[in-house]
Structures are given as structure tokens and as C-alpha cells.
Amino acid sequence: MEINLKDLLKKYKSHPYEDHEIKTAHTGIVHLNVEDGQEVSGPTGRWKHRPGTLLYVLEREGNPKRITSMYTGFVTGLRKELDSNFVQAGVPVMVIRHSLNKDEIIDRILREVLYVFPAPQRARYFFTPEVAAAMEKEGANILNIKDGDEIVIMSLMKRDTLLSYLGPPGVLYKVYFRHGDLIEQGAPLLGICSPERLPFVERMIQRIRTEWDD
């Protein structure tokens, strides 16, 4: 499917947010704890073990359940009329609007523009020595990849397996792992950009980095 890059850019320019609708998990009485426009934070801590801002308490059968924010942003579309009232399951209570920063916008655009090659297994990943040498010499962005190329080594339990690239041909635009990192299954490994789209993508990212305000 052809992606209109200009439209994509326009979309993020006009609405640099990510909206997360908060719905009730089950029936119960809602006790709101936030105001419209209030800033809220998501879970914090190295293991995300400290819960985010308390949004509301949903009480059912004497069991008050604290619903905390999973996202950082601010509250919009708060349905105040639900406060202290019984609601059904799946009823939207509010929207948490998360403001995207430059890096998040670039990341999202790239995810839409690039072909992402995922990690087939939870393992450590390395570039093959030839690819690593070429990247060191000439930079990653000019490395042309086509279907069947062996560019990555998957290392698991002391057994190294060469991975063949499966996907459309293009230029290796983004590497999502560091040499020897342990990558979870399904996490992105490589982002491939078609050669004809490459100049435009580069220009667009340049513009976002230099012109857009955070």
C-alpha cells in the first residue's frame, strides 16, 4: 500500500498526540479522582512497579478497585456525570491524551514507512562480520538488502544461526538493536526503506528534528 508521506506528516503536525480511551473494566460505581485537563503520569520506576496517577475507583460488591493511569499525559473528555454512579462494563470514562515528543513521532512515522523485520526468537543478535565491516566503513544507510541476504546472526545457547532477510528489497535505514543485545521475540530488529522513498524520509525526519517544537 502506497503511503502518502505528506499526509502522514500533516497528520502528526496537526495532532501530535496519542489518545488512550479509558473504559470501565466491569460494572460498578465510579468515583472519579481527576479533573478535566489534569496532568497524569504513567507507571514509574525501573520495573514500572510504582503505579501511575489514580484516575478513579471502581467499586463493585464492596471491592474498591483503584484504576491508575498507564500513560503520561493529561485528562480530556472526562465524563463527570458518571461520578458516584453505577456504570456498565466497557463504558468510556475519560481519555488520556499523551503528547508525542519528536522522537516518538519519528519512531511512529518510521514504523509506518519502513518495513520492519522482527526478531524470530528471544536471542542475542549480531550482524555478520561482512555486514558489520561494511556498516563501519560506509555507514548503515547505504546498505542495500534484498530477499534472502544473510545479514544477522541469531545467537542462542551457544549456537549461532544465520538469519536470512525476508521482505521487500531496500536500504537498511534503522537498526533497532545494539550488537549482542538480548531481544525479545517479535521485537523489531531492522527497518528497511525502499530506495525511492529514502530521500523524502530523510528530509522529513530532518525537518521534524530541526523545525518542530517539542
Place this chain on the structure above:
Amino acid sequence: MDQKRLLDSGKYISELTDRINYIADIKGGIEWGSLRDLLDRVQAVRKKMFDLQEDELFVELDQVDRRLEFLEDQVAQDLSPIETVNIVRSPQRFTLQDILENCYDSYTELGGEGECNIDPAVVVARATITRRVKNKLYYHQVMVIGHEKGFGEEFRNGGCAKPWGNEKALRYMKVAEIEGIPIHSYIFTPGAYPVEDYPGAAQQIARNLFRMSRITVPIVAFVSEGGSGGAEAMGLADLRLMASRGYYSVISPEGAAAIEGRIKEGGKVPRELVEHCADQLKMTAEDNLRLKTIDRIIEEPPLGARRGDFKFFRRLRYEMVKATDEVVLETKSFRMFRSYALKRQSQERSNGFHDEFDIHIKWSLTDSEKKRLIELRSRKYRAMGKGYKELRQSIGSRLSEAVETVRQNYYDIRYGLLRQHSRQVQKLIEEVSSEGSVFLKTVTEPVRATYDFVLPKPKVTNGINQQDIFRRSIFMQDWEQYISPLANEDKTVSCPNSEKYGCRDLWVPDLYGEFCGVCPTCGHHFPLEYQWYLENLFDPGSVREFNNHIISANPLKFQGFDEKLKKAIKRTGRRSAIITFDASVFDIKIVVAMLYSDFRSGTVGSAEGEKFIRACDRARVTRRPFLAYIHTTGGIRIHEGTLGVIQMPRCTLVVREYIDSGGLYIVVYDNNSYAGPVASFLGCSSYQVGIRSSRIGFAGPRVIRETTGADVPPDYHSAKNALKRGHIQGIWDRREFRKNLFEALMTMGGPHLYYK
């Protein structure tokens, strides 16, 4: 000014600056008294040192000196406990390195030097110490083990031993035992470094205590900074000396203040509260001597010894030699010599210390002396830390005490005299049987049959087929009727794992009734009251409590603690955090000690320690397996100070005696088990099991964050991780507890549930 005088003045200035800073350390800042003014004067002299006339310079410095002397006297006269703590924490205070340099003639550091060391906070050295007798020198070899705080060396962690550091200490204690040389242990630690990585802070301290209780060489400990569990890892000694300006405490005054003042993490603890807690904790040398948690005080200069106090090091050397002599002499079977030598020593002491000794005493021990050493160590610790109260017993209780004495005699005869005899006969029969094989069988069989008839084997299951027991469902027992009072509420609760595993809300009567407090989706165990276990774990009607007359008290007169105790007593109807009782599991008789959460969070004080010891002894006398079920323990009770801490070595020593005599000791952790008890009499068990969803560790997450500066993952202390680290040997489901305990008793307990 000539060169020599110039050098003298430089030294003089530097010495005065150090003294000013030292007083500032003690008083908590340079703003005390006229310290700031004196420091300014010294610095002014330093700046214009080359412009001043010699006389002018020395007159000014002498004035500062006199003023400082006055201030030092003033500080020394009215030294508060928190100021004693400040003395110990001062970077100018002597450390183990100074002791090694000044008290010992030569030493070789073992296990690495400086930073290149498995744990630079623990220093081990093979050292030589001399004794002068009538102008003749005698050399003694000793193993010196202790904490090194370093002088601003970050890698020393301020003397906080990591688990592998304590392991190193233990390793070299064993070396000393093999070589038959005494151990001199120097304690300079604010506490152990609270990490759970293998071998684990708590578990390693427990192993150290367990092993030290039976080390067959004299151990003399010297305490300068005794921070709770960290100190105990090297502190189980035959003679415990303490520096007069040292402190030995269950917790740091700041830690106690944070608990007492309920200060939130990161919050500032008021200075007054810290001072108050330092006073209440009774942590000074005089306090500890009064509480009998140490044997003797080594006098320091009024404001504590510093690196350059050579007179103090001479005294310390003398005291260490003398203390080792005393320990050795106490073991001597030749009483005349022992009493003569001890008399000479006390005369020396009354005459004040000097470098010379009247007699030379060899520090090697014979086998019988080693045995006596262990006996004396046991006796010493059993007599310590008795800060509990005993209620007057009713006639019934006295009667039961008399029954107890009779019972003890009965068991002594049954398992001492007769068992010994029966074993020998059994062994003889077995040997004859195996030698003569089939031929002799015809001869021995009638003898064996007669023997079995006269001395039958104990029927451990009382006629119950073991296979039948395993086939029984726990829901088919008589004790099914007990339902937790928690189940009486008509509401639902959410499982804490609901986000991860999608657990549905649980209706409380179901959860605490049919489900035994276990989430049917993920298996999470909700906490249950200790009564549930009393009712469901043991055979109905088999629980018989004992030693209820031993009750918790407030031996330190800790302000406000009496009220807290009263509240706990009112709430629980009990008078200590431990319940000790006889019980049976599928007709196997066992002795149980249960620490429970409702009474002061299951913290261990003198009463708890004493009850635990008596329960352990009861298990030893009656030759029964001993179960320590830990419903919850929050550690050592801080309000009892070192009387609580001393329960760590005390109880471990008794557990060791029980295990050595052949007992089966099983520890089961439930809910939360932390700190001192885990780092001693619980962690030393070979068989430790966690109930699912329990947490086991040394220090809680907050203490770890505050001590190490590193955050810990939320499941850091989980039973699963404790199992992965090798701290525990298994995880049991609460619903399978009874069955698993029975299995454990049968499989680990041997044919008679008692090894020897």
C-alpha cells in the same frame, strides 16, 4: 624561624585542625561552642605562618590548644549516646588496619588486599601477637578477622560486609580451626550489606553463626561498631570485649527514629528523635555491660581512640592476649593451674595494664578442652539476653512442670540409656546376620523376634497406611469445619496478579473458605491468620501449648513501648510473638515454634528467644522433630536493643545442639520473614521451605534503597527468587502444607524421625 621549628609548627597546626574537626564530628557540626572561631584562628595562623615571629605563632597556637583542651573536657564530661555514635563514625577513629599495624607484630592479609578482594569490607589476616614474660618474648599465631571501614575508601562500603565477605570470614575461621589457632574478631560494622545475591546476606550470617557455635578454637571478639546482624556474623565469641566509646546496637539510631516516627521514605528524620532513639536503644558500652551482652570494656581515651593513640593499641594488645588466655584457661581440666593463672590475671588487671605477663599460656587445646570450650560457649550464651518476664505459675502449671521433669527423666532413660543399649544390640544382630547370611538367619531370627517383642519399634503412623494418607483429600478431614473469620464479609477482592494473569474478582467467603485463601487462577496466596494453621495443619486437638508463662517485657524501659505491648496483648490475648506447642501431624508427634504477625509483627525479643530455646530443648529431650513455622517475622524487636540481637547467636547455638544430637529441624516461611531471625536460627536450617507468595529476605526494599542507593525489583524477596538463589529448598502450596509436612517428616526424618 629555623627549619625544625617550622616543621613543628606545621604539625601543630595540622593536629589542632584535626582536633577541632573531631569535636565538630562528635557534636554534629562546626557551629558548636567556639569551634568555628578556633578553626578560623588556626587557619589565619596557617596563612601568615611565614610572616609571624616564632614566639607570636606558638603563643597563638598554645592559646587555641588550651581552649581546645577545655572544650574536649567539656564534651567528654557530658557525652550523650548519639555523640558516642558520632565518635565511632568519625573518619579519625582507628580501624582494623590500625589494630593490625599496632597490636600485632606481623600479619599477612588473606583473601586479597585493598580493592583487589572478594569483599574489601572484610579483612582476614594471619597474624602474630607477642607476649612478654619476664623479658622473654613468646609468639602466638592468631587468625584476625574483622571489618575494615577504610578511611574514605569507597570500595570498603563503610565496613558493611557483603554476603561473600562473611563467607570469606567463615572460610578462614575453619582454617583457624584446622590449624588450632585462636580467632580474634574485630567488629567495625554499621550493619551487613543487604543484598540477596547468593549466598545471601541473611543466610550467610546464619551459616556463620551456625558454624561458629561449634568452632573448636577460642574466639575473642572486640566491638567498636556493632551494627546488629552484621556484627553477629563475626561476633559469636567466647569472650566479648567492647571499646568504651564504641556502640553495639540492634539498629542505627536513624533507622530506629524512622520506624518510631513513622517517617516516610526520603523524609527527614528529626535530629531530636534520632538522639532520643540513640538514648533509648541502650547502645553504649556501659549499657551493654549492664545488659551482659558483652563481658568487658576496654578503656579508651575520654573522647575515643584515634589512629595515633598508641597507648590504646598497647592496652588493646594486652587485653586481647589476656582475654584469649582466659578463654583457654577456662577449658583447662587442671583446676589448680587454672585458678592460679586466673588469679594472677585478676591481680594484673587490678594493678592496671602493662606489657608484661607473669606466666606463659599456650593457646592450643586438647580434645577434652575443645569439648569443654564448646560447653562453656553454650552455657555462656544460654545465660545471656534474659530480658523477659515469667508469670507466677498456677498450681496446674507447676504440676505440669513436675510432669515435665518426670517426662524428661523418662526420655533420658528411654532415648539415652535404653536407646544406646538397643542400638548396640541391633547393630550386633545386623552384623551377625550379614556375616552369617542365610546360615545364621535361622539362629538370629528367634533372637530378633524376641528383641522386637521386648523393645518394639515406634509406630510412627499409629497404624495408618502411608499410602492412604496421601490419597486423602484435605477437604475430607475433620478439621474442615474451621473457617477463617475473614470469610465472614460479603464482598469481593481482587487478586494482585489480576492484570498479569487475568484473575477474576474473588468472592471473599469463597476465597477464605473453600479456596483456603488461594486465588484459583494464579495460585496467589492471600494472607491468613495464624489460627488457620493451628486448626488446619495439625491433627485436631493435638495442639498443646507450653511456656505461656514467659512473656514479653520492656527490659530497656523504652519510652512508649509499655503501651504498645499492652495494646498487642489486648488485641491478641497473648503475651509474646511466639507460640510454642506440642502437636501431631498424621499422628507424628512434633514440637512447633510459631512466630505470628499479630503481636508486634512477629518480632523476636528475649521472651521469644527464650521460648524458642525451650521448645528446641524440649524437642531434643523428647527426640521429636522440631518445626519452626514463621507466619511472619519482622526481625529483632528494636525496643529490646542488644538483648534482642543476642537472641540470634543464642537460639542458633541451641538449634545447633539440637541438630548435632540428631534432630530434624524444618523451617517453613509464610507471609513475610525478614532480618535477624532469618539471619540466624531460621536461616541455619538445612530444610527451609517457603509457602507460596511469601517473602523472605534480610532487609526490606526501603532499607536496601536507603543503604545501597539501588532500587530492587518488586519481586526481589519472593519465595520463587529465594528458591532460585538457593536460600530455601522448596515452595509449598498452603493447601498441601499438611501433606507436604508429613512427607518431609517421613522422608527427611529417617525411620525414627530422629537421626541419632
